[in-house]
Amino acid sequence: xxxxxxxxxxxxxxxxxxxxxxxxxxxxxxxxxxxxxxxxxxxxxxxxxxxxxxxxxxxxxxxxxxxxxxxxxxxxxxxxxxxxxxxxxxxxxxxxxxxxxxxxxxxxxxxxxxxxxxxxxxxxxxxxxxxxxxxxxxxxxxxxxxxxxxxxxxxxxxxxxxxxxxxxxxxxxxxxxxxxxxxxxxxxxxxxxxxxxxxxxxxxxxxxxxxxxxxxxxxxxxxxxxxxxxxxxxxxxxxxxxxxxxxxxxxxxxxxxxxxxxxxxxxxxxx
Amino acid sequence: xxxxxxxxxxxxxxxxxxxxxxxxxxxxxxxxxxxxxxxxxxxxxxxxxxxxxxxxxxxxxxxxxxxxxxxxxxxxxxxxxxxxxxxxxxxxxxxxxxxxxxxxxxxxxxxxxxxxxxxxxxxxxxxxxxxxxxxxxxxxxxxxxxxxxxxxxxxxxxxxxxxxxxxxxxxxxxxxxxxxxxxxxxxxxxxxxxxxxxxxxxxxxxxxxxxxxxxxxxxxxxxxxxxxxxxxxxxxxxxxxxxxxxxxxxxxxxxxxx
Numbered sequence: 001x002x003x004x005x006x007x008x009x010x011x012x013x014x015x016x017x018x019x020x021x022x023x024x025x026x027x028x029x030x031x032x033x034x035x036x037x038x039x040x041x042x043x044x045x046x047x048x049x050x051x052x053x054x055x056x057x058x059x060x061x062x063x064x065x066x067x068x069x070x071x072x073x074x075x076x077x078x079x080x081x082x083x084x085x086x087x088x089x090x091x092x093x094x095x096x097x098x099x100x101x102x103x104x105x106x107x108x109x110x111x112x113x114x115x116x117x118x119x120x121x122x123x124x125x126x127x128x129x130x131x132x133x134x135x136x137x138x139x140x141x142x143x144x145x146x147x148x149x150x151x152x153x154x155x156x157x158x159x160x161x162x163x164x165x166x167x168x169x170x171x172x173x174x175x176x177x178x179x180x181x182x183x184x185x186x187x188x189x190x191x192x193x194x195x196x197x198x199x200x201x202x203x204x205x206x207x208x209x210x211x212x213x214x215x216x217x218x219x220x221x222x223x224x225x226x227x228x229x230x231x232x233x234x235x236x237x238x239x240x241x242x243x244x245x246x247x248x249x250x251x252x253x254x255x256x257x258x259x260x261x262x263x264x265x266x267x268x269x270x271x
Numbered sequence: 272x273x274x275x276x277x278x279x280x281x282x283x284x285x286x287x288x289x290x291x292x293x294x295x296x297x298x299x300x301x302x303x304x305x306x307x308x309x310x311x312x313x314x315x316x317x318x319x320x321x322x323x324x325x326x327x328x329x330x331x332x333x334x335x336x337x338x339x340x341x342x343x344x345x346x347x348x349x350x351x352x353x354x355x356x357x358x359x360x361x362x363x364x365x366x367x368x369x370x371x372x373x374x375x376x377x378x379x380x381x382x383x384x385x386x387x388x389x390x391x392x393x394x395x396x397x398x399x400x401x402x403x404x405x406x407x408x409x410x411x412x413x414x415x416x417x418x419x420x421x422x423x424x425x426x427x428x429x430x431x432x433x434x435x436x437x438x439x440x441x442x443x444x445x446x447x448x449x450x451x452x453x454x455x456x457x458x459x460x461x462x463x464x465x466x467x468x469x470x471x472x473x474x475x476x477x478x479x480x481x482x483x484x485x486x487x488x489x490x491x492x493x494x495x496x497x498x499x500x501x502x503x504x505x506x507x508x509x510x511x512x513x514x515x516x517x518x519x520x521x522x523x524x525x526x527x528x529x
Contacts, residue, residue: 102293
């Protein structure tokens with residue numbers, strides 16, 4: 001049986017409703033631009049610190065280019081660890097830069113343009129996110145589809161889901177508990193943290209609302225958290241894409257675009 | 272066909288597609304219309320910040336223990352040109368700050384004159400647009416008091432700071448000189464001062480001697496160093512590149528509260 005079908009059997013409920021699909025794809029665009037332009041901005045000073053001010057001699061993360069043999073080599077330092085990362089971090093295409101050209105927006109070095117892209121798309125991202133939150137609360141999307149039932153949270157049920165994931169066996173048509181918990185953590189944890197730590201770096205917002213940087217223990221801490229959150233978000237997206245690829249990408253993509261069509265059941269999946 | 276050339280073909284096609292996409296992004300980023308559209312976010316940011324930021328709200332002030340021992344200096348570290356060297360050689364005894372433009376009573380003030388005007392000392396965080404921050408203590412003349420002394424004409428909307436340093440040696444004429452501008456909300460803000468002291472000592476050359484602007488609720492590039500002349504204007508469209516500042520003429524936001 002197709003799990004997406006309603007009991008009244010008139011029209012099958014779309015797997016993803018229009019507001020979900022719309023805000024999802026706007027988010028894809030916004031996060032892609034925010035990541036590329038964010039790395040461009042990071043490259044203007046490819047080092048991270050904790051606290052209110054920068055301790056230039058002791059960054060906890062730094063990407064540098066230093067003399068090695070007849071030329072230069074790129075290095076990345078994290079805490080006490082320092083590794084050579086020539087070609088990717090610190091030095092790429094013979095140029096001193098934190099992240100390489102293919103990861104930044106624009107590819108050439110321009111802090112000014114990176115900032116323009118970043119702030120324009122930050123507004124789009126925030127507006128889109130607020131619209132999604134308002135709709136999700138009003139429509140019952142969060143309570144119905146994202147908050148797990150207590151039966152889903154028993155150790156036995158969670159363990160079964162972990163085993164299913166490990167075997168790449170997916171049940172289409174509803175979110176499983178691991179998926180729900182991850183989406184909740186991203187929607188109500190990671191994405192708001194991204195915005196808050198961004199605001200924590202703004203001198204104007206800092207003057208209006210000092211808690212925006214005090215929350216993190218200082219502006220440089222906020223910058224560090226902003227970077228780490230972006231890293232975590234990138235990891236989430238990579239796993240998310242891997243899951244889509246593992247669970248019938250054509251059907252999954254079609255569902256996120258048209259909303260309606262039930263996906264073809266991948267071979268080997270029990271009905 | 273063996274699998275190796277096919278894989279080579281796929282990799283080649285993949286990297287060609289990637290370079291095309293990336294070149295496309297750069298092309299889009301260089302497009303005038305795109306730039307104009309992206310720049311519109313600045314108005315939204317400024318409106319939003321002014322909505323939540325009352326004119327009197329102060330930037331956080333720190334304690335002497337928080338002062339950075341390694342406060343970084345950026346931009347010009349020592350202006351070139353004989354005029355500045357002569358002023359420096361004489362410890363700026365011959366230096367005068369001109370306050371002019373749309374004012375009732377133009378002023379010409381020596382460092383001693385400035386030191387006798389209403390002053391303020393504050394320990395604040397300096398946020399560079401590049402991403403780093405340093406904390407320092409600044410003492411200077413309150414800009415609001417100087418502007419009241421000069422008397423702004425009703426048409427005055429911006430205060431422009433003309434500096435001694437030429438930061439872009441290749442730009443023709445005035446366009447290579449550093450300058451900045453702020454509106455009257457920031458000009459009359461309590462923490463907006465013309466600093467002649469840093470961390471309790473005479474302002475060092477690399478930090479803008481003899482005088483630098485502190486406008487604490489905005490990024491570092493607004494804090495013009497080596498200030499020579501202050502001009503009250505109705506619009507800054509006629510000055511240099513017309514965007515209100517050296518970095519603004521090179522694509523940075525005029526409103527630097529973010």
